[in-house]
Amino acid sequence: MEPIGAEGRDAMRGLLGAVNESLGAPMAPPWEAACREVPRHAFLPEKIWVGEDLKECSRGAAPGEWLRHAYADTAVVTQVNDGQAAAEVGERWASCSASAPSIVFRMLDMLDVRPGHRVLEIGTGTGWNAGLLGPKLVTTIKVDPALAAQAAGCLERVGLGAEVVQGDGARGHAAGAPYDRVVATCSVRAVPPEWVAQTAPGGVVLVPWESP
Incomplete structure (x- = not known):
């Protein structure tokens, strides 16, 4: 870097x-x-x-x-x-x-990630959010293949090993479940049932809520 x-x-x-x-x-x-x-x-x-x-x-x-x-x-x-x-x-x-950094850090604080937690992020964006989560067990999903590859390259260059998955974030990523924390960087009007199903008992699903 x-x-x-x-x-x-x-x-x-x-x-x-x-x-x-x-x-x-x-x-x-x-x-x-x-x-x-x-x-x-x-x-x-x-x-x-x-x-x-x-x-x-x-x-x-x-x-x-x-x-x-x-x-x-x-x-x-x-x-x-x-x-x-x-x-x-x-x-x-x-x-x-x-996203604006203050929003990023507000959500990360609310997420209350602990050592050993498995985290699923919906909406990789640039990869910075996944990078901030650090060397934890992070899986992040992006639908756009070019942007997913770009984010994966950025994470690799800073020496962080989050798994970047190209796919439909609404479906989550069952292969890595269960997750202790699920966080969406995009606003939603309803929480997809897959996110709940892939969350471990006692886990947290954090999303920006958009009113209908």
Whole structure:
């Protein structure tokens, strides 16, 4: 993994301060350590899209701006139009994004993962969330094969061994069940029965809930 550099370290400190402010309390020490050891920028692609108008930002063309977005406490779009080339002028819509870090750490804290727990993550995204969970028994699912491969590559480069599965997250991953924790990074209006069935007795299923 490439060094973060002085500018990156400053950006990291700013991000930690912003997350603490959003949470209303200091991050738990294990999660702060994970944030430092598994840097967010290592999971973002060379090209991202930012703002309401999804302005393109390339690391090669604007490295400073790219790094600022990587360590801002905001969501970053990492794919538009399902991976199809986006025209300079024309409709762009977000098809994959990295969640705001404060939301990521709030959910990780709520998940209450303990040593030895098996974790199933629905919605791999960039792979950063699975990376933050660290060397635990993590299985993460992504439906888009290109994004699943990209996330697996990022996890490998930072030396973390989460299992990345390409498939329909609504079905879970029965081959690795039962799981002590199931966490979804996408909002749902109903919890698929497969997630419940694949959760160990006394386990936790954590999802962002979307009202009908």
